[in-house]
Structure formats: structure tokens, C-alpha cells
Amino acid sequence: MSILNKLSHWYFSKDALPYWCVFIFDCLVVIFSGLTCYTLDHGAEMTSDNFMPIVGTLSFYLIFYIIGFRAMHTYSGVMRYTSFSDISRIAMGNFIGVTIIAILRQFFNFDDWFVPIRMRELASTFVLSTVIMWTARMIVKYMFEYYRMDQAAKPAFIYGVKNGGTSIARAINTEETRQFRLYGFISDAEDMVGKELMGIKVYRNDSNIVNKMTELNVKTLLISPLKQKALANNPVMADQLIEAGISILIMNTTTEWDGKSDISTNQLKEIEIEDLLPRDEIQTDLKAVGDMLRGKSIMITGSAGSIGSEIARQVAEFMPERIVMIDQAETPQHDMRLFMKKTYPHIKSETIVTSICNQSRMETLFKMYKPDYLFHAAAYKHVPMMEDNPCEAIQNNVNGTRIIADLSVKYGVKKFVMISTDKAVNPTNVMGCSKRICEIYVQSLDKAIKNNSKNGVTQFVTTRFGNVLGSNGSVIPLFKEQIKNGGPLTVTHPDIFRYFMLIPEACKLVLEAGTKGHGGEIFVFDMGAPVKIADLARRMIKLSGANNIDIKYTGLRDGEKLYEEVLNDQEITKPTFNKKIKIATVREYDFNKVKNMIDILIAESYKYDDMKTVTEMKKIVPEYKSNHSKYEVLDTEK
Incomplete structure (x- = not known):
């Protein structure tokens, strides 16, 4: 028994029950598919008369399928998390098995030892077993997703349909405890509007998108990293979302994204006012700086x-x-x-x-x-x-x-x-x-x-x-502290404007x-x-979700002017x-x-x-x- 345990551990690399269950299921599918294809070719009566010998023959052929399973690790994926790569591995594993059988039949006459099975039956067995394995995994995946759907999960839209948006969607679908239920994608690209992405409808980004989200009772918008700049430069959309009380989540600025990997919802954070200030991307020649x-x-x-x-x-x-x-x-x-x-x-x-x-x-x-x-x-x-x-x-x-x-x-x-x-x-x-x-x-x-x-x-x-x-001492930290204390937010003048830049950008x-x-x-x-400070204050109040916070105009301070200049006349x-x-x-x-x-x-x-x-x-x-x-x-x- 000890030798058998060591052998199984070496062969399968995993000794957990789920892996054995998947493996045994796949083996039964191959035998069932073989029986079905043999019956379709020879009739039910012949299959019934030779049932055990046929099962023995298919069990022998199963050895070569197992080699394919091992080579492609078809049993190592968790069925409820099945992806396209898992599906392709199943097809390749079965193909390896039937190919080995076909090659060996050229050198050995298996029909003298076992029940004769034609190559077309073996080919049909490959196709049928592959389809059944695919179907079973997809059923398990969708049943798992359906039954594990947490009613506390928040309905959400994703802004962005390229790598950033789809990576967030994939992460949502594979979370053990789902935080969001995806109701739609928002796209700026006309060629994507009306289509479905990962089974979810893609909506046009227009003046009605916030109303559509409200109709569907969606109160959360997840922003693709590729769309954060677009949102910051679209104050109308940002204001509509904030006014409707829709939570906006973006990728945490402390997290680097490689543009390919999935984005965990743990990497997302509530948007802050700094993220909504319009600004162009700043490129600097840091190599020249480093050389100096x-x-x-x-x-x-x-x-x-x-x-x-x-x-x-x-x-x-x-x-x-x-x-x-x-x-x-x-x-x-x-x-x-x-x-x-x-x-x-x-x-x-x-x-x-x-x-x-x-x-x-x-x-x-x-x-x-x-x-x-x-x-x-x-x-x-x-x-x-x-x-x-x-x-x-x-x-x-x-x-x-x-x-x-x-x-x-x-x-x-x-x-x-x-x-x-x-x-x-x-x-x-x-x-x-x-x-x-x-x-x-x-x-x-x-x-x-x-x-x-x-x-x-x-x-x-x-x-x-x-x-x-x-x-230190700038207006945004001051407003945050005033909101925390219940207000009011103090603005010196209704028409005062200021320029803003991120500290890292300025230093570069x-x-x-x-x-x-x-x-x-x-x-x-x-x-x-330039940003109007009164508008900044109103946005911060809305973003905070706080109620009954007023803006108080205190008058220009000593030496203060309404509009800062960057150049002398x-x-x-x-x-x-x-x-x-x-x-x-x-x-x-x-x-x-x-x-x-x-x-x-x-x-x-x-x-x-x-x-x-x-x-x-x-x-x-x-x-x-x-x-x-x-x-x-x-x-x-x-």
C-alpha cells in the first residue's frame, strides 16, 4: 500500500480528493464514450453480448489516454474555475491518447488480443469523450457560479472593454467570495457597443449611461486602468456618476499593472478627488536624469x-x-x-x-x-x-x-x-x-x-x-479634514481658481x-x-457620501488672488x-x-x-x- 501511495503521489503530483475525482470521472467518460461509439457501429445486441470484453478492451486503451492526461495535466485544474486553457489541454490530452493507440496498432495487432475496435470508432471516441469532458466542466463551472452567488455582492459595471476591463471581469468570476455581480461593460468604441463580452452586454458611453445603471440598480463602477485618464478628462461623466451616488473604484496607484495579468478586486480602491482632476500624461526623460x-x-x-x-x-x-x-x-x-x-x-x-x-x-x-x-x-x-x-x-x-x-x-x-x-x-x-x-x-x-x-x-x-x-497644508487635505468633522468646507471665494499637479509628476x-x-x-x-475650488469642494462632498455639509465662503485671505498666473505680463x-x-x-x-x-x-x-x-x-x-x-x-x- 505504501508503494502504491508513493506511485500515485509521483504520478499525479496531488493527493487531494478533488484531483482524483476529476481523474476518475475522465476515465469513466473515455470508457462510456467507447461503449457508445461501439454500440452505434455494431448495434446494442452485440455490445450486450460482449459487454465485459469490450470494457476490458477500452480499459486497456484507457492506459494511453491516461498518458495524455498526465502530459497535459487535464485533471489538475479545479472544474469550477475552468478556463479556455483547461479546455484546450483536455482536447490535446485526448488527442495524445488516441494518437499513441493509432501508432501502436501499426506495430501490434491488438485485435488478436482484444475485442476488435475500428479506428473510426476510436476517432469517434476521441471526439465524444472530449465533448463530454468540456461540457461537464462548463456545467460544473456555471452551477458553482450560480449557487455561490453571494446576495451581498454588489451589482457593478466595468468601464473599459480591452485588457484592463476584461482582466477585472475575469478576477470577479474567479473570486472565492464574490464582491461584485457584473451587469455590463461600458465602451467608448462604437464597434463594441451592443455586443456581449464574456456573456455580458456592452453599453455605449453616452449621456444616458448613468440612467441605465440606475435602472438596473447598479451603484458601482469599476474603472479599467486604461480608462482612468479618460474618466478624469470627462468631468461631465464623473459629475453624473457622483451625483447619482455611484461608487467609483479604480486601481490603487501603489500597484503596478503589467497590462496582462488579472486585476484582483483587492487592488481596487474608492476614487479620490485627486484621481478626477483632469491632466495630461506627463512623460519625462528619466534616462538622461539618471545618467547625470x-x-x-x-x-x-x-x-x-x-x-x-x-x-x-x-x-x-x-x-x-x-x-x-x-x-x-x-x-x-x-x-x-x-x-x-x-x-x-x-x-x-x-x-x-x-x-x-x-x-x-x-x-x-x-x-x-x-x-x-x-x-x-x-x-x-x-x-x-x-x-x-x-x-x-x-x-x-x-x-x-x-x-x-x-x-x-x-x-x-x-x-x-x-x-x-x-x-x-x-x-x-x-x-x-x-x-x-x-x-x-x-x-x-x-x-x-x-x-x-x-x-x-x-x-x-x-x-x-x-x-x-x-x-502639507494644501486645500484637499484641509477639505478632507473638514468633511471628517462634519463641515462646513471653507472656500475663500466662489470664483477662485487654482492649478494642480501630482507631487511625483512635478518632481519628475x-x-x-x-x-x-x-x-x-x-x-x-x-x-x-485650472480647477475652480468651489467645484472641487462640491465634488469632495459628493464623493464622501456625507449629508448636510455646506460650503462656507470666508473671503479672500490677505495677499490672495483669484487666479494664479504662471508668467509675468x-x-x-x-x-x-x-x-x-x-x-x-x-x-x-x-x-x-x-x-x-x-x-x-x-x-x-x-x-x-x-x-x-x-x-x-x-x-x-x-x-x-x-x-x-x-x-x-x-x-x-x-
């Missing part, structure tokens, strides 16, 4: 912030020799320390807690680590805070930038990439103006190096863009612009279409190596003149007289006109 950063010493200021931390993550992918991360926020900087140690243990990373305004400390760091590239993301960025604290805005943003820019020249940094903001264009607030002054300083310094009035090799590149989704553009720039440029990112743009990146043609400044004016400004900031400090800022940036601010009075003074 690989093996180099990289310094990142503001590394604990939204932009700086993402730059650190992306830079780490290019295998630099070292990453030096600088920030004065201890706790988030500690988080970055732990992240780098866990995720990139093979890369030397230094997490330094200090201020970029600490000149002696910064000089020590430059001397110690000799950075090849520097990404400058450190800045005070909150408009209302800086409106109340202009002296600190100058000391941190302007003086801090000047310190590390000068040190970059002194210690031979190849490229200095400064992160600026759209608020620096025609600034209406202290924060935006402080960043514009930073732009002016590094540009004039770059010009001075190029015309040999100052010794150095550093190229200074500025990148300018708007709001990034999910950054920063890396490409920074590494490909030659110095002196202000790179402007195409932020896509006197500026134009030129195309670059990337269609999403443009170069702003801006006024040029004399470095010595700028340096003297900034010296005066910084000295004034340490007297902590807000009005005098802002007055000096306006001298450097004459287009700075205060808005909803106590500093408006300075614009009327002669």
Missing part, C-alpha cells in the same frame, strides 16, 4: 517637505553616490531618515537638522559633502503666515537662498535647482514676492558667472509651478528641467486646466525638450545691483519693521502689488 545623477553627491534642502522628500525618493532611484538631506523640521526629517534606511539602505544618506540660514553650519556641510547637484526646496510657503511675518519670509526664503547659492558657487556645485512658485508671478503677497526675489538673485548670479564678472562654474536653474496635490519635471537646463532659465510647467515662453516644460523669457538684472538691494532688504528685516521691510521688497519687485493686505497702502504712496 548616478554616482554623484546630491544635496536637497527642505527634504522633509512634500516636494523635497519626493525629490529625495526619486533621486535615490538613480543610484547617486550620496544624498544629503537638510531640513529644520526634526520629526518629518526623522521620518525621512527611517524611510531612506529601510528603502535605500545601499545609498549613503545624511539627514541633517538645521536651517539654511545658519551660514557657518551650511558652509561646514558644503565643505564636508561637496555636492555636485543641489535641489533647493526649503522655503516658508504659507501665504497668510508670511503676510503676517514678512521679516521671517525674507530671512528664511531670501537670505537662506542667498547663503546656499553663494556656497554653491564657492564649492563648485555643478547645478543649483531652485523650486519656485506661480505666486512669484505678478506677486500679490509677501510669500510670492520673496520667491520672486530668490529667482532674481540666482538668475543674476548665473548671468554674472557666464559673463565672467564672477568666478564660478555653477549653473542656476529655476523651476516654477503651482499647487501640488496633497502637499523638476529633475528633468534641472539636469537638462544650462543655467539662467526659469522653467515653467504646464499645469493643465512681460514674459513669453519658449519650447524645450519636453512639451510640458517651457522657458520663461524674463527681464535680466545686474548682479551687483541686485546684491546691494538684497543686502539692504535683509538688514531691514532684522529690524522687524514689517512696513519698511515690505517697502524694500517692492523696490526690488515693482510689479508686486498687495491684495487684500495691510500693505496695499504702500502701493498708493508716491
